[in-house]
Amino acid sequence: MQRRLFLGAGTAALANLPKCSHAQTPDLTALGAFAPPRPLAPLRASVDRIMDINVCLRPFRAQGPRIESEQRYGKHLVHHYGHGGSGWSLSWGSARLALTLIQAGGHKQIAVIGCGAIGLTTARVAQLNGLKVRIYCKQQPPEVASAAATGMWSPDSRICTTEYATSAWTRRWEWMARSSFKTYQSLLGLAEQAVEWRDGYLLSDIPFDQDLAASAHGGHDEPDYPDLIAQLDDLRPKSVLLRPGEHPFRVDHAKRFTQMSFNISSYQRLLMDDFLRAGGEIVHEVFEHPRQFGSLRERTIVNCTGYGARALLGDNSIIPVRGQTARLLPQIEVDYALIYRGHNLFMLPRRDGVLVQAQGERDFGNGDTRIDRAHSVAAVERLAALFK
Numbered sequence: 001m002q003r004r005l006f007l008g009a010g011t012a013a014l015a016n017l018p019k020c021s022h023a024q025t026p027d028l029t030a031l032g033a034f035a036p037p038r039p040l041a042p043l044r045a046s047v048d049r050i051m052d053i054n055v056c057l058r059p060f061r062a063q064g065p066r067i068e069s070e071q072r073y074g075k076h077l078v079h080h081y082g083h084g085g086s087g088w089s090l091s092w093g094s095a096r097l098a099l100t101l102i103q104a105g106g107h108k109q110i111a112v113i114g115c116g117a118i119g120l121t122t123a124r125v126a127q128l129n130g131l132k133v134r135i136y137c138k139q140q141p142p143e144v145a146s147a148a149a150t151g152m153w154s155p156d157s158r159i160c161t162t163e164y165a166t167s168a169w170t171r172r173w174e175w176m177a178r179s180s181f182k183t184y185q186s187l188l189g190l191a192e193q194a195v196e197w198r199d200g201y202l203l204s205d206i207p208f209d210q211d212l213a214a215s216a217h218g219g220h221d222e223p224d225y226p227d228l229i230a231q232l233d234d235l236r237p238k239s240v241l242l243r244p245g246e247h248p249f250r251v252d253h254a255k256r257f258t259q260m261s262f263n264i265s266s267y268q269r270l271l272m273d274d275f276l277r278a279g280g281e282i283v284h285e286v287f288e289h290p291r292q293f294g295s296l297r298e299r300t301i302v303n304c305t306g307y308g309a310r311a312l313l314g315d316n317s318i319i320p321v322r323g324q325t326a327r328l329l330p331q332i333e334v335d336y337a338l339i340y341r342g343h344n345l346f347m348l349p350r351r352d353g354v355l356v357q358a359q360g361e362r363d364f365g366n367g368d369t370r371i372d373r374a375h376s377v378a379a380v381e382r383l384a385a386l387f388k
């Protein structure tokens with residue numbers, strides 16, 4: 001029905017075109033055959049619309065995620081943690097790398113410790129490859145740290161430092177990113193709207209070819225991160241520089257980009273449903289020491305404890321990077337994301353609310369999970385100031 005309406009409208013528009021010779025191609029845009037883009041719906045960025053604030057810690061490792069196996073406590077133990085700010089984005093590819101190590105154990109039934117982005121996706125990848133999986137965890141969605149993520153396709157966000165990004169490392173990262181990307185394309189268009197493509201606007205006070213002050217790249221003490229994203233340029237449309245008057249924001253410089261995003265609450269619900277429907281089990285269990293792994297029934301154990309691995313294994317290579325997100329009441333008509341360059345400010349309209357994230361000056365190395373409401377209030381006020 002809708003298709004017929006569209007075709008009908010198209011035929012009518014073409015019927016009104018002035019006659020031209022076969023040699024000439026009419027400029028359909030100039031002739032007004034296509035409607036101009038819809039004006040953007042203004043964001044209702046007001047503090048009284050904040051309905052929720054969450055803090056979670058990115059499990060950052062300078063050397064990148066730990067995907068390794070060892071024989072310990074009589075078990076085939078696979079470690080799979082430390083995905084920084086890219087856990088959701090890299091999850092499928094990373095889980096496929098871990099699967100090779102899991103399968104080397106030769107067991108058909110495995111235990112996964114952890115039910116965040118990495119544990120759940122690892123469990124799904126194992127199930128899809130014929131393994132029976134039981135998840136053991138302290139928290140499950142929506143209580144896990146992963147639930148508080150922004151929900152952007154950000155495979156290069158705080159994933160390692162420049163020093164460790166050798167060409168072999170980068171090839172492996174690229175493989176993970178492309179493998180995940182491919183799977184996410186198969187999750188588009190579902191009733192749950194777990195994964196979507198959206199337009200977004202990158203805003204800046206200074207021209208894009210001018211470097212930001214060091215402090216505007218992130219907070220204090222942030223290390224140097226490698227510039228990886230250009231390797232994936234073919235995976236999304238090119239961004240478009242907008243002239244003044246071509247966007248409604250109160251900044252001098254703007255670009256439009258197109259980006260994949262995740263509605264985290266429905267996406268993790270989808271993963272949980274798929275896991276349980278495929279015969280998966282979830283057991284509440286808190287591990288104080290890894291020797292407790294020895295008493296589990298399964299002989300292959302996959303450790304997906306994220307930031308929890310720091311305390312559980314005494315692994316100080318995991319550095320906390322604090323992140324606080326606020327949600328404004330949902331605004332279904334707002335269908336674009338915003339990134340305010342140099343202000344470390346992000347806005348992503350999700351089905352469960354408009355997510356506002358502002359990186360703090362002292363978030364790197366900061367394991368404080370207490371909510372700082374004033375920080376989110378300031379972020380919402382900064383967003384409000386962008387709308388004329």
Ligand SMILES: Cc1cc2nc3c(=O)[nH]c(=O)nc-3n(C[C@H](O)[C@H](O)[C@H](O)COP(=O)(O)OP(=O)(O)OC[C@H]3O[C@@H](n4cnc5c(N)ncnc54)[C@H](O)[C@@H]3O)c2cc1C
Pocket residue numbers: 056057058059081082083084085086087088089090113114115116117118119136137138139140144145146147148149150151152153154155285286287288304305306307308309312321322323324325357
């Ligand atoms: C503010 C913010 C925004 C982010 N935005 C994005 C984004 O837009 N895109 C993106 O790709 N990534 C993003 N990230 C990063 C992403 O959220 C993380 O990389 C990801 O959540 C890590 O998942 P995980 O499964 O390793 O850890 P977690 O979600 O922390 O899961 C760990 C699991 O292990 C369990 N566990 C831990 N210790 C124990 C124990 N001792 N005993 C039993 N169980 C235990 C926990 O209960 C939990 O089930 C963001 C992070 C933050 C902080």
